Amino acid sequence: xxxxxxxxxxxxxxxxxxxxxxxxxxxxxxxxFVLTTxxxxxxxxxxxxxxxxxxxxxxxVEENWRQYLRGFRGTRVHLTMYGIPxxxxxxxxxxxxxxxxxxxxxxxxxxxxxxxELNVAVGNQPHSEIAxxxxxxxxxxxxxxxxxxxxxxxxxxxxERGKKLINLEGSP
Numbered sequence: 130x131x132x133x134x135x136x137x138x139x140x141x142x143x144x145x146x147x148x149x150x151x152x153x154x155x156x157x158x159x160x161x162f163v164l165t166t167x168x169x170x171x172x173x174x175x176x177x178x179x180x181x182x183x184x185x186x187x188x189x190v191e192e193n194w195r196q197y198l199r200g201f202r203g204t205r206v207h208l209t210m211y212g213i214p215x216x217x218x219x220x221x222x223x224x225x226x227x228x229x230x231x232x233x234x235x236x237x238x239x240x241x242x243x244x245x246e247l248n249v250a251v252g253n254q255p256h257s258e259i260a261x262x263x264x265x266x267x268x269x270x271x272x273x274x275x276x277x278x279x280x281x282x283x284x285x286x287x288x289e290r291g292k293k294l295i296n297l298e299g300s301p
Contacts, residue, residue, distance in 0.1 A: 130161065130203075130228070131158060131159040131161070131227070131228045131229075131230065131266075132162075132163055132230070133151075133154040133162050133163070133229075133232060134163045134191075134197070135151070135162065135163065135165065136232065136233045136234060136235075136241075137166070137233055137235035137236075137237075138234050139166070140170075143234050144170060144171055146234065146259065147164065147168070147171050148174050148175065149259050150232055150258065151171070151174075152175070153263045153266070154230075154266075155178065155179065155184070157266035157275075158266050158270050159266065160185065160186065161186070163188075163190065163191050163197070164188075164189070164190050165190075165191060165192060165197075172190070175188045176188055180282070181281055182279055182281040182283060183278075183279030183281025184279060198229070198244055199244060202227060203226040203227030203229060204222055204226050204227070204246050205229045205246050206218070206222070206229065206246070206247045206248075206265075207237070208233075208249055208250075208251065208258065208261045208265060209233075209237065210251075210252065210253050211248065211250060211253070212249040213248065213249060214249075214250060215250065215264060215265055215268050216268060218249040219265075219268050219269050221247060230265065230266075232261070233258065234258070281297070282298050283295065283296055283297060
């Protein structure tokens with residue numbers, strides 16, 4: 130079970146970025162996306178994607194993030210530009226354990242660095258947490274997550290040119 134914990138979401142500012150973190154989490158192999166701040170519009174958007182495009186994928190809120198993080202049973206990973214290289218980190222992750230991936234939206238308290246077993250950097254330069262999450266999950270799964278079937282109500286028919294969306298429920 131892989132959970133992505135989105136810390137510090139600011140509803141007036143971060144809706145799009147947090148939604149995209151959730152979309153990446155789902156598409157790249159996570160099982161659960163947890164917000165530390167309730168934002169109904171983000172929750173609705175992500176649940177709508179799960180309903181139409183398939184899952185399984187759970188979206189939840191845990192406002193007491195410290196308790197949630199500390200109480201998590203498994204490996205806790207913090208994505209930060211100050212961590213060890215991603216390729217080194219994925220070698221240290223035990224695939225038999227549950228995994229929590231901590232992704233910050235605002236300045237992360239120092240205690241997170243101590244509580245997490247691995248502080249992981251996707252490069253040591255400033256960039257998007259969305260990119261870091263995608264690359265981390267891709268390296269973790271070795272690219273296999275891109276072959277998953279979601280069994281939703283719709284799917285894209287891959288083609289070199291053009292766009293084709295298949296409605297699997299039979300209605301227009």
